[in-house]
Amino acid sequence: MILKDTLKNIARLQREELEKQEIGVPRELLNSLDSGSSHAVIISGIRRCGKSTLLRQFMRKLKNYYYFNFEDPRLIGFEVSDFEKLDAVLKEVYGQSKYYFFDEVQNVLGWERFVRKMQDASKKFFITGSNASLLSKELGTKLTGRHISYELFPFSFAEMLDLRKIKPSLDSFNDYFGQGGFPEYLKYGNDAMLQQIFKDIINRDVVVRHKLRNSKLVEQLAFYLLSNSGKEFSHNQLKKMFNVGSTNTMTTYVSFFEDSYLIFTIPKFDYSYKKQLVNPKKIYAIDIGLAKTNSVSFSEDKGRTLENIVFLHLRRKHKDIYYFKGKNECDFLVKEKGKITEAYQVCYDLTEENKERELAGLKEAMETFKLKIGVIVTLKQKDKLDNIKVVPAWEWVLTTDQHDAFA
Numbered sequence: 001m002i003l004k005d006t007l008k009n010i011a012r013l014q015r016e017e018l019e020k021q022e023i024g025v026p027r028e029l030l031n032s033l034d035s036g037s038s039h040a041v042i043i044s045g046i047r048r049c050g051k052s053t054l055l056r057q058f059m060r061k062l063k064n065y066y067y068f069n070f071e072d073p074r075l076i077g078f079e080v081s082d083f084e085k086l087d088a089v090l091k092e093v094y095g096q097s098k099y100y101f102f103d104e105v106q107n108v109l110g111w112e113r114f115v116r117k118m119q120d121a122s123k124k125f126f127i128t129g130s131n132a133s134l135l136s137k138e139l140g141t142k143l144t145g146r147h148i149s150y151e152l153f154p155f156s157f158a159e160m161l162d163l164r165k166i167k168p169s170l171d172s173f174n175d176y177f178g179q180g181g182f183p184e185y186l187k188y189g190n191d192a193m194l195q196q197i198f199k200d201i202i203n204r205d206v207v208v209r210h211k212l213r214n215s216k217l218v219e220q221l222a223f224y225l226l227s228n229s230g231k232e233f234s235h236n237q238l239k240k241m242f243n244v245g246s247t248n249t250m251t252t253y254v255s256f257f258e259d260s261y262l263i264f265t266i267p268k269f270d271y272s273y274k275k276q277l278v279n280p281k282k283i284y285a286i287d288i289g290l291a292k293t294n295s296v297s298f299s300e301d302k303g304r305t306l307e308n309i310v311f312l313h314l315r316r317k318h319k320d321i322y323y324f325k326g327k328n329e330c331d332f333l334v335k336e337k338g339k340i341t342e343a344y345q346v347c348y349d350l351t352e353e354n355k356e357r358e359l360a361g362l363k364e365a366m367e368t369f370k371l372k373i374g375v376i377v378t379l380k381q382k383d384k385l386d387n388i389k390v391v392p393a394w395e396w397v398l399t400t401d402q403h404d405a406f407a
Contacts, residue, residue, distance in 0.1 A: 002075070002082050007089045014069050015094075023060065024053045024183065025162045027152065033058060033126075034148050040115055040125040042139065044132050045152035046261035046286050047205070048197050050183050051128040054152060055101050058126065062099055066090040069103035070111075080110035087118075101126045112142035119146055130205060133259035153316060154287045155181030157309075157397045163187075170380050173394030177305060180289025194293040198222070198262075205260035206253075217242060221253055225263050225283050227295035230304035232280040261286050264315060269322035269333055269340070282323050284311045302379075303348040306393060307331060310346045310377050313397045328357070330365035340369040345376045350383075350390060362388060 027050060033041055035058075043051050052069070059065050068086065070078065090097075100118070105111045106129045115125050132151075139147050155163065157176045163186055166172050179186060185193050202222055207215045221242060225233075238250040257263045263286065268279040285291035285308055291298045298304065311332065314321055320335035324343070334342035345362040347354065362374045366387075374388045375396075383390035 002078055002085070004085050004089060006074070007082070007086050008093060010072060010074050011068060011086070011089055011093060014072065015067055018052070018056060018067055021053065021056060023057055024050070025155075025159055026057055027054050028156060028159060029150055029152055030054060030057050033150065035061075035124075037148075038119060038122065038124065038146075040119065040127060040143060040147040042147050042149040043126070043128045043152055044149065044261070045128075045130065046154070046197075047130050047200055048182060048184060048193075049152055049154045049261075051130075051152050052103055053183070055103070055126055055128065059099075059101065062097075064095060064097040065099040065101055066094060066097055067101045067103075070107045071104040075107075078108055080108055080113065083108075083111070083114040087114075098122065099124050099126070103128050105129060106131055112139065116142045116146065119143075130261065131209070131259050132261065133255070151316075153181070153312065154290075155183060155186060156313070156316065157181075157394070160186060168394060168398055170392070170394055173397075177288065177302075177309065178292075180287040180292070182287055182289055185289055191293045194287075194290050197290060198226075198294040201257075201260050201262050206256045210256055217244070218253060218256075221250075222257055222262060223295060225254070225257065226285050226291045227297050229263075229283055229285045229291055229295075229298055230301075230307045232282055234280045237280075262290075264311070266311075266321050266323055266332075269324050284308050284315075286312075303346070306348050306377070306379060307346040309393065309397065310344065314344070324361070324365045324368070326364050326368065328361035328364045330361040333365060333369070340371070343369065343371055343374045345374070346378075347376055348379050350376060350378050350381050359385065359388065 043054060045051055059067070068090070100123060102125065105127050115127070119125065139149070157173060160176050160181060161168055161172060179189070182194060182197070202219050203215070206212065206218055212218055221238065235247045235250040235254065239247045242250070244250060254265065258265060264284045265281040266284070267276040267281050270276050270279060288305055288308060291308070311321070314332055314334060318334050318336070322333045322335065324330035324333050330343055331346045332344040333340050343362060343365040345358050347358045350358060358376060362376065365371070366374045372387060376388060376390045377393050377396050378390060380392045381390055382392055
């Protein structure tokens, strides 16, 4: 439990600090946020990707609101019973409002009960969190049917262009190719910022949150996964590599990294869900700059870097993404409404020497799923090979609809 005066001081200090922050570049997600319904708006994403700034951008539209950040170190001891006290403090300091903005609320066990109660009193909540699993577990119990979830990523290429007030080109894409999209890193270019984000995720979002003992193993595993973005892996392979006693340990640790948005994994496509679970998966990093700064080999392979960027662009639009492996391989399949609708191959530089291999994998995927058109994303080439379109990445990642690439 926390004293009312303490909560009042913290609320005031947090609000003052929030209002000092720059509004920043309007995020692409801003205009998509639901503001009219009574549903709680849930925004999840990796640390320091701009969730609080996004809230601030939305707050500008309102005359009055309540804001509170539950990751404040001064809040040690805050319990679910303190929400009523906090609510009274917010009303006392800021008057009446129907809008509540809560940062990192998953740090308080049972938070969803307070939100549901206030929703019944016609209050509107905007909630951020850096752990997808904790949020979804709690939302699934008390807020079923009463929330809308969004995911925020580090800056896209378009958002980076907006930040720097520059035009899209191969040169500006090469900048993004080297730096990624974390807002603070794009401003200051300090590698230590990305290294600290990595450490915070490992220590606070994984080791401390899940009460793990072997922090060195956790860090080594995360380091390995970031260094091998774009490659296949299996949990059994990781078990042997890191000499741990159980495959389940590796499965659990990888899921912790995914929950904290450090990495994504995608399965090999198979009509059998059981086979999808046991087949090797592929790893992708949340951000190019983060992967390069916290790994030893990622930056050496430009093809994998481009593949990771393509994946992130697809993942912003779709959740069901797979890789294909038959006689040949295709990098990405997109599934919509139970059906594979798009196929993509990524090739940094398409040449006469690698053309047949790249085409073979894409064509096999197109034939398997009866797709009329396929796309090869390259660094800078533009071409058309029968029903396959070759597109430069810097143009392709600016498409708002993936089907635009087929036009």
